[in-house]
Amino acid sequence: MRVLDRSFFKKTVPVSAATVLENKNISAVRKTLSSSKDALDLPRFDGCTTPMAEKLVVGRDGRILELTAQEARKKRCVVLREDIKHDDATTWSPILNELVEKGMVGLGPYTIDLDYSYWTYAEIIEAILPEEDVADGEFPEGFTLTGHVLHLNLRERWYPYKHLIAEILKDKNPKVRTVINKTQVVGSESEFRTFPFEVLAGDNDMNVTVHEQGCEFQFDFSRVYWNSRLETEHRRLCDKFKEGELVCDVMAGVGPFAVPAGKRKIFVWANDLNPHGYESMEDAVQRNKVHQFVTPFNMDGRKFIRETAQMMTSPSTKVIIQPRTPASLKRAKPAASGRTPAPPPQIYTRPPTVDHYVMNLPATAIEFLDAFVGVYAGMESRFEPYDPARKLPMIHVYCFSGHSEDVRVDHEDICKRISERMGFTLSPDDTIDGSGNRERELEIFNVRLSPGTECEVFAAGKAAGYSRGALPSPMYFWSGPDPVASDRPQGGYRPQAPRTLQDGDVIRAELRPGRRFGDVVDEMVAQMEGADGWAFGPCVHSLNPLIALFGWSGDVRMDGAERYPSPSNRSIILADMKLMPCMCFALEPNYAFGPHLAYIGLIAIVGEDEAIELNLYTAELLPAVGKQIVNMLEQRLSVFLGLG
Ligand SMILES: C[S@@+](CC[C@H](N)C(=O)[O-])C[C@H]1O[C@@H](n2cnc3c(N)ncnc32)[C@H](O)[C@@H]1O
Known part of the structure; x- marks a missing residue:
């Protein structure tokens, strides 16, 4: 394929689904089918969905229940593994059999419609490029974003596919409106350090707006130097x-x-x-x-x-x-003795x-x-x-x-x-x-433009701690366009080369500077209120500065827990402090349902204006605990962080 045909990626997969007959059982059924591995495990696909209006096989005797469209809309079904057929009981697992027999679910057909929007950049590229071109594991990846312009530095071997690659990258990065490729070799830059390029996809508009260190810059990227x-x-x-x-x-x-x-x-x-x-x-x-x-x-x-x-x-x-007069001071009535004295101005010479x-x-x-x-x-x-x-x-x-x-x-x-x-x-x-x-007073400092490999970043992080006489806390680091977990870099324990970080690996969220640890903990708990669970020591691990803080609500909803009352009921156990740009935290709401803990978290750096989130998908680690719980917490956390 040399011209992008998005319809090529349409795929319809006929499968079966277990419709939960009473809504109060949705969570239990979902959990059971996911533990028994009967539920379909397809990345980026929510397997708990609205059933199709169809005939369902119900009960021990294989009775047929017809579901109208209106009834179907009020129900949820769990999509099943591809090899399970709703109309062939020999393909059902003992657990699925039991759920059918108990009348908790009815089995029927379901159709999964996947299209271009579902597949990742890597999946699409791999499907399009001839096998021999990607056989050595090399991949056209690595780009720089300058405002809405995505700047590629493609190797010659990818030139035949350059427009295709550019179109897909534009589609998969919503911020991108223009994709360019540098056209000549190193050293061809002008005296102003601009470079010749061709527009591969999108508008020929090089007027960009970028932000750095809390400042905004607007310029014509074809006429001035900028390197994000x-x-x-x-x-x-x-x-x-x-x-x-x-x-x-x-x-x-x-x-x-x-x-x-x-x-x-x-x-x-x-x-x-x-x-x-x-x-x-x-x-x-x-x-x-x-x-x-x-x-x-x-x-x-x-x-x-x-x-x-x-x-x-x-x-x-x-x-x-x-100095700015705080609103409270402006509102304050002058003291009996006269006006409230204004703070002195700051003078810089x-x-x-x-x-x-x-x-x-x-x-x-x-x-x-x-x-x-x-x-x-x-x-x-x-x-x-x-x-x-x-x-x-x-x-x-x-x-x-x-x-x-x-x-x-x-x-x-x-x-x-x-x-x-x-x-x-x-x-x-x-x-x-x-x-x-x-x-x-000579100092020679090596500046790296590329962030390096995961292992290098990991090593540098650890070294920064040790070289300052501190014991670095356990450090987790996974990267990629779709990181599924946070852990030590995979290259450290698997026979594979360390992954080189790419632009776009880091995801942004909102964790505003100026707030306090206590606020963060309180809000984590507040977001989960009404979900019928309890907060199991919501944690804010502080990775930089290196102290760990957490709160304990004292609300333990487990049999016998009343015998062990909480020593305190404060959001914060150690001292509280203001969030400042560059601090780095691991947030763990740690919500529990009865004795089951939904252990999710995320790592974020406090930015100048908003947080820089390092691992959005930590929650994917824990589907066995109950995907529904995890999803719910994820959604709630997203709202809390301003992502939703
Ligand atoms: C590598 S860029 C760095 C720009 C900026 N300091 C930055 O970090 O993004 C070098 C800059 O030097 C400017 N430049 C080139 N020759 C120059 C000269 N003789 N005198 C002053 N500036 C010059 C270019 O226009 C370009 O903006």
Whole structure:
């Protein structure tokens, strides 16, 4: 197939179903048939559904019961395994037999209609591409999303199917309106780091809106540089800047360092040679209301570096931020002695010297370093030791490394390239904890654009804990477009290569920053009220920061439980604290029906505006407990998290 024929994926499967004759038995029948494996186990298919209006086989004597359409609408049936035939009792399991004999269910035909919307991207691609093309396990996957534009970097072997691949990806990613493919080899980018591409599917509209670190950017993706994979790096560097500092971004693009830094009340002079980049940055500065802190420039980086020295001598600007008066204070009547005093304004004065330079043009940024030599000549008195409070600026320069086997070789090469430009010798030993000249304050940091494999992320997560002297909590990590569980990476215990993470693996949900653990626990419990169960210690495991908190409702609905009264009836057992962006939690509502626990959960990172959910499908782990319960809890949790 070279042109996508969606009708090709229509499939009608005739099966049988067990209709529950009395609605009060729905849950029990469903549970029984799922434990006995009589229920059809088809991914992404809800096997408890409305029966077709048909003749049902009922009771020991094989009586026939006719169901009208109206009656059928009020009932539920459990769809059965394909090899079970409603009209052939020899195919029934003893458990199904028993349910029929007891008059709890009636068996009839059922038709499953699957179409294009049912199948996943992987399933469709596998069905379409010739077997020999996917025989080596390689698959056309991996893309970057920039607003509504999905950017593929297809290997040549997939070119014959490029339009097909693009159409399917667009269909399966509702946010995507345009699919493009980079058309030439590495190094063909323009001086502004834009790249030639062709539109493979959807609208030829490259005006995108993207969000990073709580800021909004709008730009024409065909004319400016943007890479969504750099968000972690942008954030890492912004975290190094302190409120009130002055940062010069020499190659700022549309401002993914500058604008978020401005939001954090850091003064930024942000420059880019690309006039479109400059215009988009101006737009972002206004759009995100950071104009008091961020000033855009449009010139060559080398000239900009030299000019910043002069700009430092201009009078310092002041930003005065009036505190927002809380509504409660506005409503409050003035005290007898007079008016309620307003909190003082925050005043930020631009520093007299630059604290950081950022140079993110990896192909050539090192070559711009000579522009710093002598740039502050005659201005020595502005810095230490004359002014002990003002250190020389830190320069953050990006470059590509040689990827040699020995990282030391790469670091030596980087130092050599820097030394040639700066006119003095720099060595990899000159790091702050190294054996060389520590005053150089050298730090070499490897930036990874790809998130790596599951095992690498897992190892990095553990290492981050151990290297800080902490014992990392048990860590679960499964990825993929349809992850079915959360566990250790499969590559760690199965003979298979570690899976490389792809864009789109992470799912978003809402866990608002600014709330408290107690609120989260209370809401988890409240959402399940009225479901005839009880909350079995709803948990919020805090993975970062590393403490575990949970609440215990004391409402244990199990025989004999009254002999063991709950010690407390609080939402929170340890101290409560506010949720902040980057904290990571495992949420477990842990709802129980009698002695049966529906053990579901999810892991989410608190984002700037909304949560980043890491494993949506944990609940799929537990169908044996009762799929209906799990589904119900899943729905309720979705509502609670704002997904529903
Ligand atoms: C890799 S992009 C980085 C942009 C931005 N800092 C980011 O992280 O997304 C490099 C930027 O350098 C700009 N650029 C290229 N040559 C330049 C020069 N001589 N002076 C200043 N900027 C330049 C390009 O227009 C591009 O926006």
